[in-house]
Each structure stands twice: as C-alpha cells, then as structure tokens.
Amino acid sequence: MVQPQNKSExxxxxxxxxxxxxxxxLDxxxxxxxFTVEWSKLEMEHDPFSFVYYAMGREIITEVMNPSFIQRVSLNPDGLKRGDVTLKIRKVTLQDEGTYRCFIPGLNHRETVHLVVDPNGVTAPTMETSPDPGGEQTNIWISRSRPALWISLGVFLSSIFSAVWIxxxxxxxxxxKKLDSVPGV
Structure with missing residues (x-):
C-alpha cells in the first residue's frame, strides 16, 4: 500500500x-x-499521459489524459462556477491508488489528496451531503460496499422475516382445548 507523501494531505x-x-x-x-484545470496522479508524472483530468476553459483535452481515466472522471459544472474542481472517479481499481494533485495554473492553486484502494475492503456505507461532480448537491455514498455485503444483508433480513412468519x-x-374435556362443563 502506498502511503501519503505528506501526513497533512x-x-x-x-x-x-x-x-x-x-x-x-478554492477558499x-x-x-x-x-481557467485551465489539471488533475494528475503523482506516481505517473514520468508518463506523458499523467493527467487524470485536463480542461482548458470549458473544453476537456482528452489527448493528454491517461486513457484509463477518460470515461471514468468528471467535475461538477455547477461546482466550477463556485471555485470547486472536486474530481469524481467512477469504479476505482487497484491501479488507481496513489497521490493525486489538483492544479489551477492561472491561480497557482494546488492541493493533493491520497487515494487508498483496499483489495479486501468492504467498508460500511457512509452517507454525506456533498457536491457531486456529476450533478447538483445530493446525498452520495462516499464508500459503497461490495455486492457481497448487500447480499449478506438480504439473506439476514430474509432469515428474520422467515423466522417471524414460522x-x-x-x-x-x-x-x-375442547370444551368437553374441561372439568365442570
């Protein structure tokens, strides 16, 4: 597992x-x-396609993006209006683990974040209200569980309902009791 380069990120x-x-x-x-918005993965900096996401103005430049990310990444267009270039990566893989840098060259603004992808991870779903880079502000699942967790939950609930029914x-x-077998009747 790759550790963050900076403990505060x-x-x-x-x-x-x-x-x-x-x-x-932005603050x-x-x-x-x-503005130009760059998202890169630091472990891929030697690669000419190190950009996870790259946009100049309102145009996404896929020619400089790593092909494995092109169909899986997005920013929230409404977020861009409010200084938010939060990146959404769909269906992460083990290869996605690493340190990512967001950079806005025109403002010299940069931030880093470390992504850990646990191959055995079945994290409990956590609900948080956050801007979703694919749409408006909604409730999103930050950590989605694997299908096995949902299947186990379904089996557990089915067992409970079956036991109650039985x-x-x-x-x-x-x-x-028969009335004729009761004494005094």
Missing part, C-alpha cells in the same frame, strides 16, 4: 468498484469555467 479510502470524490476547492467562490404460523395452529 487528506486520505480517501475505497474498495475496488467504488466511486470516489477527490476534493479540491473563494471564484468562477473557474474559463413463529406466527405455529402460534395460529395451536389446538384449542
């Missing part, structure tokens, strides 16, 4: 297949739609 944990949000925001709500049926079938 944020760390995001995910399991393979999760969607992750890598935060990068102000400056409109960034006309208990109810047995209770209904209990024979009533």
């Amino acid at each position: 944020p760390q995001i944990s995910a399991a393979p297949g999760d969607d992750v949000i890598l935060p990068c925001r 102000s709500e400056k409109d960034l739609r006309g 208990f109810q049926k047995r209770r209904q079938k209990k024979p009533l």
Whole structure:
C-alpha cells in the first residue's frame, strides 16, 4: 500500500468498484469555467499521459489524459462556477491508488489528496451531503460496499422475516382445548 507523501494531505479510502470524490476547492467562490484545470496522479508524472483530468476553459483535452481515466472522471459544472474542481472517479481499481494533485495554473492553486484502494475492503456505507461532480448537491455514498455485503444483508433480513412468519404460523395452529374435556362443563 502506498502511503501519503505528506501526513497533512487528506486520505480517501475505497474498495475496488467504488466511486470516489477527490476534493479540491478554492477558499473563494471564484468562477473557474474559463481557467485551465489539471488533475494528475503523482506516481505517473514520468508518463506523458499523467493527467487524470485536463480542461482548458470549458473544453476537456482528452489527448493528454491517461486513457484509463477518460470515461471514468468528471467535475461538477455547477461546482466550477463556485471555485470547486472536486474530481469524481467512477469504479476505482487497484491501479488507481496513489497521490493525486489538483492544479489551477492561472491561480497557482494546488492541493493533493491520497487515494487508498483496499483489495479486501468492504467498508460500511457512509452517507454525506456533498457536491457531486456529476450533478447538483445530493446525498452520495462516499464508500459503497461490495455486492457481497448487500447480499449478506438480504439473506439476514430474509432469515428474520422467515423466522417471524414460522413463529406466527405455529402460534395460529395451536389446538384449542375442547370444551368437553374441561372439568365442570
């Protein structure tokens, strides 16, 4: 597992297949739609396609982006209007683990964040209100669990409902005492 280069940089944990949000925001709500925005993975800097995301003004330049990210990354267009260039990476893989840098050259603004992808990670889903780079501000799952967790939950709930149903049926079938067998009747 790769460790963050700087202990103060944020760390995001995910399991393979999760969607992750890598935060990068200005202190102000400056409109960034006309600026160049670069997201790169530091471990790939020697690669000419080290950019995870690259946009000049309102145009995304895929020719300089790493092909494995092109269809999986996005920024929130509404966020750009408010100084937010948070990156969403869909369906992370083990190869996505590493340190990412957000850079806005025109403002000399940069931030780094470290992504850890745990191959055995089944993290409990955590709900947080956050701007989603694919749309408006919504409730999003920061860490999505693997299907096995959801299947286990379904089996557990089915077992509970089955046990309650069986208990109810047995209770209904209990024979009533016959009146002629009760003394004094």
